[in-house]
């Protein structure tokens with residue numbers, strides 16, 4: 161049985177949480193493989209709302225196995241808080257959640273470095289302050305703590321004694337920040353070590369075994385392709401490969417095992433944090449979309465920047481990821497807007513570009529070329545099939561499909577699970 165992978169096609173916040181939860185319905189195994197507690201997936205089930213930062217969305221289905229794979233960076237405090245919240249809500253996770261021992265752990269100084277480095281930058285990135293970048297930096301510098309180093313507490317103690325003095329020297333010397341107390345970390349991590357021990361496993365081996373046994377495996381991406389460290393709008397990106405290309409390394413599977421790749425695309429575009437955003441709306445459009453779409457960050461609560469759909473970026477992202485289909489979300493938010501615009505090309509320095517520029521600096525000078533499509537006034541939230549849509553909404557979907565070069569096989573018209581059309 162081919163696996164299913166769900167990824168974001170924009171700058172994150174595409175409404176993946178709901179699609180993930182929906183697709184995870186058929187899965188035996190749900191695997192999160194990159195990013196960390198910078199992500200925020202909002203899932204609403206039977207009137208209950210959960211926001212997951214680290215846990216795979218399969219945790220709400222009591223029969224599924226959930227894995228946090230090696231490509232994720234783990235904040236033990238955030239992970240344990242989510243485990244406790246779910247256990248308290250009646251979703252016990254023992255025996256159905258495993259975390260890769262290879263996954264790197266976000267240390268208290270990583271969060272501190274995230275803050276002081278951001279404060280020292282003249283051009284800000286607008287990070288989530290969750291320690292993500294510094295943790296991935298240490299992983300690449302071969303200076304990080306893997307979960308295996310934490311669950312063996314004596315090993316943790318020895319390693320911390322070697323690493324922390326250097327971190328404190330940099331914090332104090334380069335940033336004038338307060339040092340971090342070793343005893344405080346030890347006290348906190350003794351508890352984390354004991355509590356996380358039962359969850360540590362070789363998740364890569366578990367996924368490969370499941371694939372061999374023809375189980376239904378579902379890979380859950382976080383953030384979005386335009387935030388990818390290699391293929392996004394660098395340096396205004398996150399520190400992991402958040403497009404589908406990060407899957408094999410992040411989950412420990414061969415590339416061809418990614419299966420069907422569904423790209424989640426919001427019917428318009430949003431971005432949190434700094435960085436170029438060619439279709440960002442002027443005050444009125446930005447405000448109207450934010451209000452209609454309730455566009456505030458699930459992790460930081462920051463207001464999201466909003467604008468029309470960027471077809472140039474979507475075409476690029478679809479090709480880069482080899483998308484099999486898109487899930488078009490929040491189409492209902494466009495109700496009442498007339499006309500609806502989609503950017504189909506960029507004008508840069510007088511020349512027209514249909515390809516997304518690899519040089520981020522070029523994005524600053526973009527004048528978007530828009531195509532105007534007719535809007536609709538009917539409330540889409542009552543539509544249960546594609547045929548129920550008003551003609552203008554059908555036309556809009558067809559236009560997006562043409563740009564993406566693949567079918568919109570899922571269309572979401574409201575936050576509830578039932579407000580979804582699967583074609």
Ligand code: IMP
Nearest residue numbers: 172173198199286287288397398432433
């Ligand atoms: P970091 O991942 O905290 O280092 O933040 C880097 C950039 O990615 C910032 O612009 C964040 O706002 C953005 N970012 C990180 N995670 C997410 C996400 O899950 N959704 C949307 N934006 C994100």
